[in-house]
Amino acid sequence: MTDRTPTLKLFSPLLAISFLFVFFTIVFSAPPAQARGENFESVPCSTFKISSDEFQCGYVTVPEFHAQPNGKQLKLAVAILPSTGSSPTRDAFVVAQGGPGGSTLDTFASFFQPSYFPALKDIRAERDVVLYDQRGTLYSQPALLCPEELQNTLATIAEEISPQESLNLSEQAALACRARLVQEGVNLDAYNSFENALDIEAVRRALGYDKFDFYGVSYGTLLALHGLREAPDTFRSVILDAVVPAQKNPNSSVAESQNRAFEQLFSACAADEECNRAYPNLKQVFYAQVDALNQKPVRINLTDAKTKKTYNAVIDGDSFMDLLFQFIYNTELVPALPQMIYDARGGSYGLIETFYPLLLFDRTFASGMYYSVMCSEDTDFTVNDLELDGVDPHIAQAQTRDTAAFLQLCQKWNVPPLGARADEPVTAQVPTLVLSGDYDPITPPPFGQAAAETITPSYVYEFPAYGHGAMTSGNCPNEMIAAFVQNPGTAPNASCIKEDATRVTFITPVNWIHAAGIGKMNLAILQANLEFFLAPIFLLAFLLTIFVLGPLFWLVRYSQKRPSEPNLFARLAPWLIAFASLIAAAFFLSVLVLLIVAALQNENTIGLALGAPRAWWVIYLIPPSFSLCAILFTLAIVLAWRRGNWIVPQRVYYSMLAVAAMGMVVWFAWHGLLFAFVN
Numbered sequence: 001m002t003d004r005t006p007t008l009k010l011f012s013p014l015l016a017i018s019f020l021f022v023f024f025t026i027v028f029s030a031p032p033a034q035a036r037g038e039n040f041e042s043v044p045c046s047t048f049k050i051s052s053d054e055f056q057c058g059y060v061t062v063p064e065f066h067a068q069p070n071g072k073q074l075k076l077a078v079a080i081l082p083s084t085g086s087s088p089t090r091d092a093f094v095v096a097q098g099g100p101g102g103s104t105l106d107t108f109a110s111f112f113q114p115s116y117f118p119a120l121k122d123i124r125a126e127r128d129v130v131l132y133d134q135r136g137t138l139y140s141q142p143a144l145l146c147p148e149e150l151q152n153t154l155a156t157i158a159e160e161i162s163p164q165e166s167l168n169l170s171e172q173a174a175l176a177c178r179a180r181l182v183q184e185g186v187n188l189d190a191y192n193s194f195e196n197a198l199d200i201e202a203v204r205r206a207l208g209y210d211k212f213d214f215y216g217v218s219y220g221t222l223l224a225l226h227g228l229r230e231a232p233d234t235f236r237s238v239i240l241d242a243v244v245p246a247q248k249n250p251n252s253s254v255a256e257s258q259n260r261a262f263e264q265l266f267s268a269c270a271a272d273e274e275c276n277r278a279y280p281n282l283k284q285v286f287y288a289q290v291d292a293l294n295q296k297p298v299r300i301n302l303t304d305a306k307t308k309k310t311y312n313a314v315i316d317g318d319s320f321m322d323l324l325f326q327f328i329y330n331t332e333l334v335p336a337l338p339q340m341i342y343d344a345r346g347g348s349y350g351l352i353e354t355f356y357p358l359l360l361f362d363r364t365f366a367s368g369m370y371y372s373v374m375c376s377e378d379t380d381f382t383v384n385d386l387e388l389d390g391v392d393p394h395i396a397q398a399q400t401r402d403t404a405a406f407l408q409l410c411q412k413w414n415v416p417p418l419g420a421r422a423d424e425p426v427t428a429q430v431p432t433l434v435l436s437g438d439y440d441p442i443t444p445p446p447f448g449q450a451a452a453e454t455i456t457p458s459y460v461y462e463f464p465a466y467g468h469g470a471m472t473s474g475n476c477p478n479e480m481i482a483a484f485v486q487n488p489g490t491a492p493n494a495s496c497i498k499e500d501a502t503r504v505t506f507i508t509p510v511n512w513i514h515a516a517g518i519g520k521m522n523l524a525i526l527q528a529n530l531e532f533f534l535a536p537i538f539l540l541a542f543l544l545t546i547f548v549l550g551p552l553f554w555l556v557r558y559s560q561k562r563p564s565e566p567n568l569f570a571r572l573a574p575w576l577i578a579f580a581s582l583i584a585a586a587f588f589l590s591v592l593v594l595l596i597v598a599a600l601q602n603e604n605t606i607g608l609a610l611g612a613p614r615a616w617w618v619i620y621l622i623p624p625s626f627s628l629c630a631i632l633f634t635l636a637i638v639l640a641w642r643r644g645n646w647i648v649p650q651r652v653y654y655s656m657l658a659v660a661a662m663g664m665v666v667w668f669a670w671h672g673l674l675f676a677f678v679n
Contacts, residue, residue: 048139057078090209103365138366144368192418213235218241242470244447293316302361323352339514435471436461624674633657634658
């Protein structure tokens, strides 16, 4: 829970596949739509920024308070992906995002496209997939977004302020958001897990399904558990991924969970020969860097992708530690964390500058819903109840301070507590699949085991190399989910867990060549950032005209019966620039192929932000080879003007090619690609 990093998950192969989907779309014919109830209102999917024409979108109307069915109503955003089968079942596979406050539609709309994990297509072959935004989240109405928090971030991002002052300003921003929401007529008391859970059955009735196969991740698992308690007949099966058991308060154990995840990282690196050689004494280096940054914060450049504005942000030790805590949520970021720590010690923050903006400038998270849910359910403790035994002092101090601030804010948020019933273990007799990642920093595997103890039948599995959320981390859990949904009464075949990565393959100089330029290219492709490629695409396009105009100049000379140039350099120059143009095109094509291969094989696409696997070393030879050809060609042009080689139009054209070639050399040099091969 407390999962405020939904956008980061999109950098798993999800963003890569979403981008590639533009080029490799597979169109399925959809069966007739399920009969909808009167509480469903159809709207264009563009309302929810969903571009795929496979989805059917709309709003489901639910009571603000289910005990008052004729009272004020709310609208829940729904996106339905119809089954690809000819005779789908009358149950649906439903997805609920975590947070609380995350948007299911924003996070998962691309996830179920045909080009993503093949196992998920098996689910669609038999049943519809339903994504819905919970009450108060991004596309539902009202959405309890808090732009005041982002405004506070932008106002203070470049200021050196103490942790306590930062917490005070954050509280002021949150309370300003609260005041505005209340003024707009939002009743914050309605945004809690009990009302949220009752929405599940309301959605089922409105959409006309018999039952739900319900998948929840992070807070979505707690929502599913409350749903099992409130309306068990709604569910045919349940999948709990990164589990929050009702009887466990994740806030009181957050320090212990964070410490556990860090220790897991440090010990795994120490036990890995390559990682330990590249990043020795990782734990000591990490906490020493935290201390150093607390004593002397540094400035890093963070760019808001929406506004394109870059901020010279201040980062101190506590911020650095919190960032690593957030990053360890993501399975694909874990392999890069040791290098990130060592880079920071050396004064380099490139990876942080790449990924931190995804958290810092997020505009999709509904903080108002987060505070209402958390403050109504998880404030029945004090800072003295924090589980701090064996926790590193850095973590203990930071979490004690943050928890005190959270409890203080909740007093002022002023929503009624749900009471003891919310903390009772959920007992149910609905087939339930429980998935946990060993690196999960907030909902560790024991949480899943605790939830499963009172549910029958339940099947509990742990993925050794995964972080927070198994379904978005690899093929194996998706194969298990698909098999379980097909036959919930039987434990799914879990042999793929042993075949899957049983340990993290850390990114080290042995297996990865670091090159910021290739990393930036990879990210630009993943983010569909065409602006990054405008200059090289223009230059390359002009260089490739040699294959059209070069033969034309030859034909002109041949038709005029002019002899070949006597100078060998002049005769070779056109071939030189033609070869350079081809290898430049091969370079950009190779980077695209690298991404396609990584995505199709479900390899670490986030690692590509660092450069490329060492197996692709030949890519790094292309920029210096191109540069050598460009320099020789430019020299040939200078000599041609002095010696009068070629006709004047040909010399002018070749001169323009030389300018374009040297422009490409400058682009390669600017992005650190000329000598990356020596790494």
